[in-house]
Structure formats: structure tokens, C-alpha cells
Amino acid sequence: MEEPSPVISSVTPERPSYLGDPAVLLAERFGAGPTPSIVSVPGRVNLIGEHVDYHGLPVLPMAIQRRIRIAFRPRDDRRIRAVSPPYGARDFEWTRHLKPTSSGDWENYIRAAAEAVGARWNPARGIDAAVVSDLPPAAGLSSSSALLTGFTLALLQANGVRATFEELMEVLPEGEYFVGTRGGAMDHAAVLGSRSGCALWVHFAPLSACPVPIPKDWSFLVAHSLTTAEKSGKVRAEYNARRTAGSRALEGLGFPSYAAAITNSTFGQLKALAGARLEGEEQRCFLHVVGEAFRTTEGVAALRNADASAFGRILNESHESLRDLLRVSSPALDALVDAARRAGAMGARLTGAGFGGCAVIFCHSSNRQQIAAALVKLYYSERHGFDPGTHLIAAEPSSGALYE
Ligand code: GLA
Numbered sequence: 001m002e003e004p005s006p007v008i009s010s011v012t013p014e015r016p017s018y019l020g021d022p023a024v025l026l027a028e029r030f031g032a033g034p035t036p037s038i039v040s041v042p043g044r045v046n047l048i049g050e051h052v053d054y055h056g057l058p059v060l061p062m063a064i065q066r067r068i069r070i071a072f073r074p075r076d077d078r079r080i081r082a083v084s085p086p087y088g089a090r091d092f093e094w095t096r097h098l099k100p101t102s103s104g105d106w107e108n109y110i111r112a113a114a115e116a117v118g119a120r121w122n123p124a125r126g127i128d129a130a131v132v133s134d135l136p137p138a139a140g141l142s143s144s145s146a147l148l149t150g151f152t153l154a155l156l157q158a159n160g161v162r163a164t165f166e167e168l169m170e171v172l173p174e175g176e177y178f179v180g181t182r183g184g185a186m187d188h189a190a191v192l193g194s195r196s197g198c199a200l201w202v203h204f205a206p207l208s209a210c211p212v213p214i215p216k217d218w219s220f221l222v223a224h225s226l227t228t229a230e231k232s233g234k235v236r237a238e239y240n241a242r243r244t245a246g247s248r249a250l251e252g253l254g255f256p257s258y259a260a261a262i263t264n265s266t267f268g269q270l271k272a273l274a275g276a277r278l279e280g281e282e283q284r285c286f287l288h289v290v291g292e293a294f295r296t297t298e299g300v301a302a303l304r305n306a307d308a309s310a311f312g313r314i315l316n317e318s319h320e321s322l323r324d325l326l327r328v329s330s331p332a333l334d335a336l337v338d339a340a341r342r343a344g345a346m347g348a349r350l351t352g353a354g355f356g357g358c359a360v361i362f363c364h365s366s367n368r369q370q371i372a373a374a375l376v377k378l379y380y381s382e383r384h385g386f387d388p389g390t391h392l393i394a395a396e397p398s399s400g401a402l403y404e
Pocket of ligand 1: 050
């Protein structure tokens with residue numbers, strides 16, 4: 001059989017040339033000076049455990065090879081100056097009790113980081129910073145958490161602070177609230193704690209992060225539905241509504257937490273209980289959350305046992321639950337997941353918040369190129385705006401944030 005030619009640029013691990021060198025950008029924009037430090041932070045894709053992190057239940061994301069890189073130099077005063085090629089330069093005084101600037105401005109992520117660091121530590125030095133990235137924004141790959149985390153780590157390093165994973169996991173979700181999003185803490189855990197070649201099994205109460213190696217012959221694609229899921233406006237309201245319905249259901253059943261609900265109960269028992277005592281959205285959200293919790297445990301076991309068919313089935317079941325119970329899928333995501341399965345994937349599901357955004361597609365490594373090619377035919381050829389480098393990514397399990 002003829003070797004298929006690559007359809008996705010990022011199957012090759014080299015950085016795309018548009019990424020550029022942040023140290024060069026820093027010198028161009030803010031002048032020559034001592035060699036800057038560099039921090040790099042990856043994007044992430046969630047493999048299993050969707051819409052459960054904000055209920056304190058474990059998740060299994062992995063960091064991907066697409067990253068943002070920030071070159072920075074400490075300053076002697078409390079100014080923060082930053083440049084990012086597509087978004088322009090920003091400059092502000094790092095005072096206490098910073099307020100967000102106009103909604104949607106990328107400066108808010110820098111302000112969020114500055115406020116998170118300023119509220120907890122006692123920094124004296126601002127930074128000059130230059131950001132480059134090959135992580136597409138608003139693509140469900142957590143570019144905003146990567147940016148927030150990157151600036152937080154840069155400001156800490158510039159002030160000689162070595163924060164622990166636990167400390168960072170306390171301040172980063174707060175930073176996200178500053179920008180206006182009330183997600184869970186999965187994204188920060190993934191972009192901070194991931195290890196190359198592994199998925200990261202994250203528990204929140206108490207916090208722990210355990211790398212689980214991914215078999216060499218397992219591969220993932222992250223495919224964008226070409227409909228965006230900006231966590232603002234309507235989508236934010238929908239996301240919060242799911243969260244609230246899930247919490248109300250829990251309260252209605254008298255459990256102190258979801259972790260308590262699933263301890264010593266089977267899914268069947270919880271389903272019977274929810275059937276008798278809950279209705280409508282609360283019942284559906286409860287069933288998704290507890291079902292996903294059991295699937296996450298099974299998914300970790302399947303990964304550890306290299307049981308690809310079980311792992312694929314679990315991903316498929318998760319999509320069905322997100323579509324029918326939690327109702328966070330969309331016609332585009334359903335069509336994409338369906339196309340991925342027809343293309344030969346072992347499993348596929350929406351990943352991240354949903355309502356648009358991406359699907360994660362699981363396959364045997366030797367099939368990834370064929371599946372990508374088939375997906376282009378089955379899904380993308382009928383739609384506008386497809387850019388292979390942005391919308392169809394061969395995701396490699398990568399390391400979390402690094403001081404390079
Ligand atoms: C968004 C949030 C995460 C998580 C997912 C759903 O990506 O940022 O914390 O809640 O949605 O699993």
C-alpha cells in the first residue's frame with residue numbers, strides 16, 4: 001500500500017517557523033540587555049473526566065507539544081511591559097488591587113497573574129516580557145490558562161520566588177476568576193504538572209497529580225469543530241448553569257460531595273436514587289457527573305493495562321453522556337465525533353467545556369495519518385475556514401511548564 005502523505009503539519013515535532021524566538025522579540029521591542037529567562041507553558045487536551053473538576057472529581061488531561069514561550073527580564077521598578085506579536089504591546093504599573101482593563105483584552109491575563117502573585121507574595125520587581133506561541137487561541141486547548149500560568153511563573157521567577165505546585169494551584173484559579181471565567185482547576189494542573197509521554201491523573205481533594213504513561217502505539221488527534229467556544233456570554237452562562245444544576249442535585253440527595261456520593265455506591269444504585277428523587281436538568285447533570293467519575297476511574301485502569309478497546313469505548317460513552325445528559329455538545333461536535341469514528345478512530349468525544357471547540361480522537365499510532373486524511377474528507381472538506389496547522393493537531397503527550 002502507498003504511504004499516505006502527511007495532512008497535518010504538526011505530526012512533525014519541530015516548531016513551526018512562525019513561532020519565532022521570544023528573546024529576539026524582547027530585544028527588538030525593549031532593547032538589548034542581559035540574557036533573558038524563558039518560561040514555556042503547554043496547552044492541554046482532556047482525555048477523560050469532563051465537567052467534573054469543578055465538583056472536585058478526578059480528571060485525566062495531558063499537556064500537548066504546542067506551547068506559549070515567554071522571554072523576560074526583571075526590572076528595577078514595578079512596571080510590567082509585555083509584547084505579543086498578534087496582540088500588540090502593553091505597559092502598566094504593578095500596583096496592589098489591580099482591576100481588569102477592557103473585556104477581551106489580553107492585558108487582563110497579565111494583570112490576573114500580577115494580582116495573583118501580588119496578593120500572596122511580596123514582589124518588588126516588574127518585568128519586560130515577549131510572548132510567542134504556536135498554541136491556537138480560543139481552540140479549547142487552554143491557551144488562556146497557559147498565558148496566565150506563564151506570566152505568573154515569570155513574575156515569580158523575576159522576584160526570586162519558587163512556588164510549589166500546591167501554592168500555584170491555589171492562586172491560578174483565582175487568577176482565572178479575575179479574567180471572568182469560573183472553570184475548575186484541571187487546566188492549571190495539566191499545564192503545570194504534566195510529564196512527557198504521560199497523561200496526568202489529577203485529584204483535587206486532596207490535591208495530587210500522578211503521571212500515567214501512554215502506550216507508544218496509542219495516539220491522539222485534537223480536531224476543531226470550526227465553531228468556537230469562547231467562554232464568555234451565553235456559553236459562560238450555560239457552563240455555570242450545568243455547574244449549579246449538578247451542585248443542587250447533590251444537595252437534594254443530601255451528599256456532602258460527589259466524592260462521597262460515589263464512594264461505596266455503584267452507578268446502578270445512584271441511578272435508581274436519582275430516578276426516585278431528582279427530576280429534569282438536575283437529574284441529568286447528576287447522572288453525567290457520577291457516570292463520568294466511574295468512567296474516569298475505568299479510563300485510568302484501561303490506560304494502565306494498555307487496553308485500547310476499553311479506553312476507546314469509554315471515550316465514546318463520555319461523548320454520549322455529554323451530549324444527552326449534560327447537553328453541552330453541538331451539532332458540529334456530534335458530526336465531528338461521528339466523522340472521526342467513521343474515519344476509523346477507536347474512540348472520540350468532545351473535549352473541554354463543549355458548546356463548540358474541539359474533539360479528542362483516539363487511535364492506533366499507525367492509523368493516525370489515515371484518520372486525519374479521512375477526517376479532512378468527511379468533515380472539513382464540507383466546511384469553510386479549515387487551517388490544518390490550527391484545527392487538526394496530532395497531540396503528543398508533553399511536559400508541563402518549564403523554565404527553559
Ligand atoms: C473548561 C474549564 C475546565 C473544565 C472543562 C470541562 O475547559 O476550564 O476547568 O471544567 O471546561 O471539563
